Amino acid sequence: MSTLANRPLLLQVPVAQPFIRLASLFVGEGCERLGLDETAAEKMALAAEEIVAYLVRAIPPGSEVAIRSLPGSYYVQTSFSFPLAETDLRALNMTATVNLEEEDGLEQMELLIASRMADRFLIARKVDGSSELTLIKEFSYPQLADAVVADLPATSPAGCTIREPDSGQIRWFLRLVNHCYPPSLYPKDFLYPGKVVDMAAAGDIRLLLAVGPAGEIGGGIAWRWDGQKMVEQFGPYCFSPHAPAEMASQLMDGCIQAIARSPALVLINRMPTPAMPAGYLEALGSLSSLEPGGSTSRLTALFRELHEDMGAVSWAHPELADFLAAEYRRLSLPREIRLLTADGEATSPSSVLSAEIDRRLGRVTLRPIWPGIDIRENLHNHLNLFRREGLKAIHFAIDLGISWQVACTPELHRLGFRAQLLLPHAGSGDLLLFELLPEPL
């Protein structure tokens, strides 16, 4: 793709009926130029049409919406920025249904359609009271065929060097990972080699491989950014049972050295393999995960900070104070815990939750996107849906750096969630993962 095509595309138009079609055309044509196929681009165009139509009804006349389409290595994202702080966005929940008999049914239908057209969405509230809704649509990639079996190195390659792979080596490495490791030890993206190659070419994921003198791949490690401060690591993967112990250490050293002078504050590995050498990472906590046979197991998350921890503030509901104090003490993390309860402040009527589902692992992770007084009902609806879909590992993540998110705590406890895993610097502040405990028999 040319440099020109990699630039963001921008349109700023009045929020008014005559401009709905223009916004739709802009997004559809733009997304196609930025790399989406025709069908995906049409979906984004429809989403744009529905969102601007919604805004025409929802925000004051004379306002403007800024639309920005931006290419990523494996996706295109389109953001809509508009001067609206409080609104009813409940249709963005994956559990949403719309009753057109209701007064606002049509508005909610517009949002419902828009959200279903995209693969993911984000909503951000700005300090100036405006909002930004972002839709993300990924390119389509073929999945690694189950039948493909990679040849394992017969013996552990001697004299491996640690190097960045080319696209062919990446694809072969992913076959080996899929062949040698259970799904709980690698991310879903590893099932799509073309996607990983595109991500690596753009720097969205980085890999290091241990390559023998004849080009044989003895092992590897991968990592990618998640937000501004966190790098998520996968591996180290060593394909031979006779792999020398230093191979994993060299891979770890290579990974840490590569990000040592980056903005990352923390390296987190939520899927550590048995090859993980001792002394590099610290244990955080564990969450449940589905194994291939249908049983569940616990996956321990590990982390290390990449710089001296200079301390931070963590917002917390009083019900979490003891847990957080104990965790911060155990991890020797300097944190000022600021307790917060609802003080009767105005809240939106409808909450919005995002859900990230990994069906391989029977896992869903919910995140609060927008606060609302209906949080209990909304959570309940989501849980019912996930149970119907057979998802066994249900997690809820709150960002302790965002004060309004901690208000969910009492409802989570009431529904059977328990705080399990603290991920330092994994959000605006630390990220706390709750897990839904199994119901008593």
Added chain:
Amino acid sequence: MKAAGGNKTSIDRLVPDHIRNFTPYIPSKPDDVLMKMSGCSRLFRLNNNENPLGPPAAARRVIESYPTGRLSIYPSGDAYHLRARLSVLFGLHPDQFLVGNGANEVISFVIKAFCQEGDNIITGDKTFAVYEWVAMFSGFTAKLVPLKEFAFDDEGMLAEIDGRTKVLFLCNPNNPTGSYWSEQKLRRFLDRVAGRQIVVVDEAYCEFVDKGDFPDGMRLIAEYPNLVVFRTFSKMYGLAGLRIGYLAGALEVVDVIRRTCVVYSVNALAQEAALAALEDPDHVPATRELIGREKTRLCRALDGLGLPHVAGEGNFVMVRLPINDALAYRKMMTHGIMVRCMAGFRFPNWVRISISLPEVMERCVDTLAAVVAGDSATG
């Protein structure tokens, strides 16, 4: 009403890629904040290689008696008297010196003076980070040559030179490994470069070195007009809080660098304290004696703990831990001992310990022993 997103977009478009992708350095918080966060009642900073004896007595007297009435007057814009004194001390012309707000500032001067779009600098991968940072946030490429057995690799650096290489940075002795190039090796390197690039030798820690084969960069300037030497008053002379350092080079080279130099960036008190510091005959030997003795004791203690270490030249020692360095940092902070994590220097699981007074070093060793014993099984 204007959409907020429009403003954000405009600002985004103004930011060059090399700035957008650059990480701002986050300095450590003040002691009172760190102590509150870490729950300790005293804090011993062993993280910045400061001189535990503080400034020389002569500099202290200047600082203590500085007339407050002079604070409303601008300082000498080009550190006139200090440069004159340095010229006498090193046998160079005063115009062969440029004084900056710490040696960090003179790094910027050099890179700005010689690099333009598409150019690169070369340095080691595990050394003082500021050469690399200044190049990157100025939009130039920093080519990083891996150290070889903890030392700058001369052949590796020479092999990386291309048509767009403008400056090579050598930290001698190297922070954090303490390795150094002998005069013979430095001369050989300068001969091979043959004046085609600027060679910067950062001698921030040279006053700590007491080795016969250690080169005096100042003396080599007359022979190698492409050589630029950095020195600082922050380490041996204990004036880190006043921020003052300088560079020296051939007249024609310094004349070019001066064009990028911000005058009046060095405050008057720093200039006068630095001038006085150079006149104190006892300070350097006293510091060397303390550092030498305490470094030997520290290394012996580390041997006793079974912790591998690298103790070259300079007032610091690098220690390999069986746990990750950031964890060791946090645990040591709860005991009031602040060391430097080495992951940021690309030495994961190492810490760097600055040498300090005997009682502080004892406390440091005790704390390190407890932390390692308690957590060696972690992870």
